[in-house]
Amino acid sequence: MIEPVNYICERIEALNPIHSKKLRKSMEFFDDKYNELAGAFFEKYIQLLHAENKTLDYAIDCYLKMIADVNAETLEFLRTGKYSSSTFDEVNARVYASPETMAYYMHGLILSQFLWKHHYQVFDYFINTLPQYINTTKSYLEVGVGHGLYLSKSLEILDDEASFTVVDISETSITLAKHFTNNSRIAFNLRDIFDFDNEEKFDFITLGEVLEHVEDPLKLLSKLNSLLSENGTLFFTTPTNAPAIDHIYLFNNVEEIRKIVRQAGFQIIGERAFLSEEVSPEKAEKYKIAVLYAAFIKKADV
Amino acid sequence: MDRPEILKKVNDVFIDVMDDDNIILNYVTTANDVDEWDSLNHIQLVVAIEKLFKIRFTSKEIQSWDNVGAMVDSIISKLN
Numbered sequence: 001m002i003e004p005v006n007y008i009c010e011r012i013e014a015l016n017p018i019h020s021k022k023l024r025k026s027m028e029f030f031d032d033k034y035n036e037l038a039g040a041f042f043e044k045y046i047q048l049l050h051a052e053n054k055t056l057d058y059a060i061d062c063y064l065k066m067i068a069d070v071n072a073e074t075l076e077f078l079r080t081g082k083y084s085s086s087t088f089d090e091v092n093a094r095v096y097a098s099p100e101t102m103a104y105y106m107h108g109l110i111l112s113q114f115l116w117k118h119h120y121q122v123f124d125y126f127i128n129t130l131p132q133y134i135n136t137t138k139s140y141l142e143v144g145v146g147h148g149l150y151l152s153k154s155l156e157i158l159d160d161e162a163s164f165t166v167v168d169i170s171e172t173s174i175t176l177a178k179h180f181t182n183n184s185r186i187a188f189n190l191r192d193i194f195d196f197d198n199e200e201k202f203d204f205i206t207l208g209e210v211l212e213h214v215e216d217p218l219k220l221l222s223k224l225n226s227l228l229s230e231n232g233t234l235f236f237t238t239p240t241n242a243p244a245i246d247h248i249y250l251f252n253n254v255e256e257i258r259k260i261v262r263q264a265g266f267q268i269i270g271e272r273a274f275l276s277e278e279v280s281p282e283k284a285e286k287y288k289i290a291v292l293y294a295a296f297i298k299k300a301d302v
Numbered sequence: 303m304d305r306p307e308i309l310k311k312v313n314d315v316f317i318d319v320m321d322d323d324n325i326i327l328n329y330v331t332t333a334n335d336v337d338e339w340d341s342l343n344h345i346q347l348v349v350a351i352e353k354l355f356k357i358r359f360t361s362k363e364i365q366s367w368d369n370v371g372a373m374v375d376s377i378i379s380k381l382n
Contacts, residue, residue, distance in 0.1 A: 018333045021340035071345060072361065078349040079358075277342050283321065287346055 001027060002035050004042040004056060008111065011060050019067055025278045026117040033124075038114045041149070045110065048179050059107045063115075066108025069245045077243035078288065085248050088215055095246040102172035105245070110147045118274040118292045122237050125272050125294055126150060126206075130157045133204055133233055141165045141202040141227065143193050144210035148177030154206065155183055162203075165189065167196050194223060201229035207236040211257075212247045221264035225299060234266065234297050242276070242290035254293050261297055271295035303381060305329075308374050315354060319346045329371030355381065 001009070009027065013020040030038075049055060076084050085091045095101050113119050130153075137158050142151050145166045155164065164186040168174050174188050189196060205224055211217040217238070224234055240251045251257050254273050261268060275281070276290040284291065303311075313327045320338040333339040339347075351373075352358055357380040367373045 016341075018339070018344060019341040021333075021337075022342065067341070071341060074342075074345050075348060075361075075364075078345065079352070287319075289342070 001030075002039045002042070004046065005038055005114065007056065008060055008063075008115065011057070012064065015060070016064055016067065019064075022277070023115055026115060026120075029117050030120070034114075034120060037123075037127075041114060044152075044180065048176075051179070059111055062104035062107035063111040064108075065104045066112070069105075070243070073243035073245060073247075077241070083243055083247050083250050085246070086215075087248065088213075091213070091246040091248055096170050099172055101245075102170060106147055106172055106176055110149070113147070113149055116276070117278075118276045121274045122272070122292055122294045123149070123153075126235060127153050127157065129270065129296060130154065130235075134159055136231065136233075137162055137204040139163045139165070139200060139202045139229075140204045140206070141167070141198075142206040142208075143167050143224065144207060144213070145173055145177040146208060147173070148180035150206055150208050151177055151186070152181045154204075155181060155185070158204075163187070165198070165202070167191060167193050169193075193220065196227075198227060201232065202227055203229050203232045205232065205234045207234065209237050209239065211236065211238040211260075212242065212244075212249050212251065215248060217249050218260045218263055221260060221266065225265050228299065230299065232298065233269065235294070236297070237292060237294040239276070240291045240293065241288040242292075251293075254291060257293050257295075261295065262300070265300050266297040267300040269296045269298055303378075305374055305378065308377050309370070311354065312351060312370065312374060312377070315347060315350045319343055319350055327370045329369065329374065331370040332368065351377065357381070 009020065009023050012023060046056060049059060073084055085094065095105065113123065134157065138161070140154055140158060140162055145151055145168045151164070151166065166174070166177065166186055167189045169192050171190055174190055178188060205228055207224065211220060214220050228234055238251065238257060240253055258268065272294050274292045275284055276292060279289055283289070309327060309329065313325065316325045316327060317323055320343055322338060325336060333344070348359060348364055355377055357377065359376060363376050367376065
């Protein structure tokens with residue numbers, strides 16, 4: 001195990017031993033390729049923390065706060081069968097408009113990217129597939145940039161001449177992504193995607209874990225369909241049964257996701273579904289355990 | 303229902319949630335003693351116990367449990 005990950009796991013083992021069991025299971029899965037990617041990532045991330053006079057311990061505290069939130073939300077979800085918030089206004093007040101909450105939530109999510117097996121698996125799927133689109137991607141749009149990890153990797157993989165555009169409603173996310181990518185080629189737009197328009201269509205759009213944050217995911221996918229070029233590709237991810245402080249739209253299963261993809265005028269080119277825990281599919285269904293779904297889609301043939 | 307009876311029922315819940323017939327709990331069993339007792343299973347246990355006994359725990363109660371005995375005592379306090 002590489003040093004920062006080793007340190008994080010030991011610290012979490014001391015602070016939250018019951019949660020560290022999940023991390024140990026993830027670590028058993030990770031290979032040399034993970035070590036290489038995680039090593040490069042943590043080097044950059046720790047620099048970013050230091051630039052803000054923060055340490056890895058700060059990030060670990062953020063991660064554990066996020067875990068406490070997730071556990072509380074999961075408990076409520078299993079009791080009621082619903083996410084605790086159902087409107088954008090609720091989660092906006094609770095999370096997006098709260099810089100303090102956003103800060104710990106973002107740093108927590110960043111760590112989860114390389115601590116949770118299913119987050120890493122989706123990232124791995126993305127970076128292994130994206131090279132197929134180098135020649136056809138002259139313009140890249142990312143909606144809901146989060147911490148900027150996918151954007152950062154897309155900059156590395158795609159053509160040097162490609163343009164990069166980001167749209168996000170969170171100032172915290174944009175600031176973090178700017179620091180993380182540190183690249184003047186990216187046009188950042190702090191605005192709601194429904195208020196965003198562009199004369200030229202985009203060849204590639206990334207939408208990582210956003211659909212569950214909106215009241216009407218079909219409307220969002222339809223909007224992105226209108227922003228996508230005729231032969232363009234959209235990569236998106238979204239989970240089923242994944243309670244969190246800012247999740248409002250509940251997908252009960254993968255088929256519900258596929259259904260809105262079709263309704264929004266898309267067809268699936270490739271897809272993956274990763275379980276969030278090391279359990280059998282039967283147990284996952286019985287206990288409503290989250291599945292992270294990822295797909296490359298294009299406009300449906302008429 | 304007395305303490306041993308509740309322990310037996312809680313043991314059955316553990317076996318079902320963790321899908322492991324070999325789990326044998328006692329009052330001082332902790333998460334360190336049961337491999338499968340991780341954060342997700344902990345939440346599943348809480349919900350399954352709530353359903354079985356038709357009770358509802360507070361977050362404070364859940365966080366205060368340091369072993370199975372504390373969990374059993376919480377259940378008893380709700381039933382009486």
